[in-house]
Amino acid sequence: MSSIKKDKKNKLTLNKYADELASIYYAQFDALYNYGKRFTSDNFLIEDAIQNVFVNLMLDSNHEKINNIRSYILVSFRNELIRLINKSRKHDMLDQVKEFEFILEYSEDENFEDEELKILKKILNNYLLKNTTSRQQEIIYLKYNLGLTYEEISKILKITIESCRTLMYRTIKRMASDPELLKKLRFWKEY
Amino acid sequence: MKTENWNFITDLLLDDSFISNVTDSSLSRQYVEVLKKEYPDKKKEIEIALSIIKGIKIEDKSSSIKYKQAIWDRIKEKAALTNKNRRKSITLFIGIAATVLLIIGLGISSVFYFTDNEKIEQYALKLSSGISTPGLILSDGQQLSIQGEQPTITYSEDGSKLIIDGSLKVQKTAPREDAYNQLIAPYGKTITLTLSDGTRVWVSSGSRLIYPPSFNRKVREIYLDGEAYFEVASVKNKPFIVKTEKMDTRVLGTKFYVQAYAKENKYSTLLLEGKVMLSEKKGKSNHEVALKPGQQGYVNQNQNDIRINEVDNPENKISWIHGYFRLENERLDQLLDRIAKYYDIKITLPESLTPIVISGKLDLKENPETVLNDIAVLANLELTQEEKKYFFKKMK
Missing domain, CATH: 1.20.5 (Single alpha-helices involved in coiled-coils or other helix-helix interfaces)
Structure with a gap:
């Protein structure tokens, strides 16, 4: 009898949580999808990763213990996507040597109405590709695109909060003091 | 040209309030103007920091x-x-x-009860409240009536085909494990049934037998309500169990006679050949009793346990399967009891006449009157009839 009661209780919490999860899903979908785009151009892998993350959340009965659902979802999404990417690469012998990359790049077909913005993005994109590591690119993305706190970033990158601050500081300091970049920005601004 | 203070740019780029205000496009221009007023000498740095963030931020695409x-x-x-x-x-x-x-x-002695099929009893229970007209119901729902003087039903090995009174019938659905056939013998008739495993069953008049068309399970189980005589075909490692409401008879291959009358609380098994195990189901003891040929085990009504009787001529008890009663010093009241059951009639006998014993061969004809008249002649008694009720009296 007790097992039946327990089952019913579990089912109730699961259903109740499914509604909450639905709103989180719709609110987070674009962020996750775009974040995933930085790892791979394979839309199916991104879809699968999002799907697996939420299926696991639906089945997880310990969801009450998750204090920060946003960073929890981001962490599990990142882990899942990397797992799927590595899995798909295993079948491709040529790609196997390739290491995981966080690619911060702008596609040419992106149609910016704002000419100023288009030029700015090209300048920054060139700089980042030439001068930063994938890890630096990722922390920039997490900070400026997703607006995460260092605490949240530290969970995703699996380093301490202090290391996050240091990484971020070094990246930005180097960028802000890069004469080439400043020259381009100044030239464009003054023009 | 004065170079920008890159420390100030760095500070702005790392400042959370600057980031959040600038990345929000609706606020960014306004915010920057306020900031420029606050730091009039850092206008260029503020502009560059703004440009960097604008250039860094990737425009998120939103999916449909x-x-x-x-x-x-x-x-x-x-x-x-x-x-x-x-x-x-x-x-x-x-x-x-x-x-x-x-x-x-x-306990180990009862392990065999835990077969993978308890359903036959549930099925029997379900059916006992339903159809009770004589005939055969197949697993696909076909209802067949039984005619002829000495009806016979024979199943094919897979149970899908059967011959009833010489005509072939096919069960439409393939026999499933939980599909049963139900046979109710018409009153005044004994049906000779050959099951798919070769076991022969003589189902006595008015008795109900439930069995699967083919025995696909580890145990051959059938359910009996009434009386039947069995000649069980020996199948290695596949015991045959005759289930009744109160008593189960478990065999491997043998000849025995089971009576199970729930209304009268009468359950017995008479063994003719081989070995059987009996177990009473409602009582507390729940142990098995082995019978030897010539022994009859029955459920003691008060104690709910199994007692054993020695029977002198067990063949006589099953002579009905051949269409007659072989009687050897049979008490009249017991004989009339069997006849009453066989034909579903009521027979009244005065107490004073019960000690009469009868010997001989009594043909079981379709008409009970003929049979009872034969008895009346044999025992020198007078027979009267009112509809389905029969009365014996001493000859005047």
């Missing part, structure tokens, strides 16, 4: 709501499916645990 919905539907589906499977495995585990417990609880 249809696309998101399709993926969400898949998530719900997959979660429900996975959850179902998890539940299933839990239930299965509990099921196995319960089985183990039950077997331990019952």
Whole structure:
């Protein structure tokens, strides 16, 4: 009898949580999808990763213990996507040597109405590709695109909060003091 | 040209309030103007920091709501499916645990009761409240009536075909494990039934027998309500169990006669050949009793346990399968009791006449009157009749 009661209780919490999860899903979908785009151009892998993350959340009965659902979802999404990417690469012998990359790049077909913005993005994109590591690119993305706190970033990158601050500081300091970049920005601004 | 203070740019780029205000496009211009007023000598630095953030930020594409919905539907589906499977495995585990417990609880002597098919009794219970007209009901629902003087029913090995009174019938659905056939013998007739395993059953008049068209399980189980004589075909490692409401008879291959009358609380098994095990189901003892040929085990009504009687000529008790009663010093009241059951009639005998014993051969004809007249002549008694009730009296 007790097992039946327990089952019913579990089912109730699961259903109740499914509604909450639905709103989180719709609110987070674009962020996750775009974040995933930085790892791979394979839309199916991104879809699968999002799907697996939420299926696991639906089945997880310990969801009450998750204090920060946003960073929890981001962490599990990142882990899942990397797992799927590595899995798909295993079948491709040529790609196997390739290491995981966080690619911060702008596609040419992106149609910016704002000419100023288009030029700015090209300048920054060139700089980042030439001068930063994938890890630096990722922390920039997490900070400026997703607006995460260092605490949240530290969970995703699996380093301490202090290391996050240091990484971020070094990246930005180097960028802000890069004469080439400043020259381009100044030239464009003054023009 | 004065170079910018890159420390100030760095500070701005690392400042959370600067980031959040600038990345929000609706506020960024306004915010920057306020900031410029606050730091009039750092206008260039503020502009460059703004340009860097604008250039760094990737424009997020938003997917269509249809696309998101399709993926969400898949998530719900997959979660429900996975959850179902998890539940299933839990239930299965509990099921196995319960089985183990039950077997331990019952003890080794009763293990054979824990067959994988308890359904036949449930099926019998369900049917006992339903159709009770004589005939044969197949597993696909076909209802066949039984005619002829000495009806015979013979099943094919797979149970899909049967010959009833010389004509071939086919069960439409392939015999499933839980599909049963039910036979109710018409009053005044004994049906000779050959089951798919070769076992021969003489189903006495008015008796009900439930059995699978073919025995696909580890145990051959049939259910009896009434009386029947069995010549069980020997099948290695596949015991044959005759279930009744109160008593089960378990055999491997043998000849025996079972009576099970729930209304009268009368359950007995007479063994003619081989070996059988009896067990009483409602009582507390729950142990098996072995019978030797010539022994009759019966359920003691008061104690709910099994007693054994020695029977002198067991063949006589089953002579009805050949269409007659072979009587050897049979008490009149007991004989009339058998006849009453056989024809579903009521017979009244004065107490003073019960000590009369009869010997001889009594043909079981379709008409009970003829049979009772024969008895009246044999015992020198007078027979009167009122509809289905018969009265014996001393000859005047």
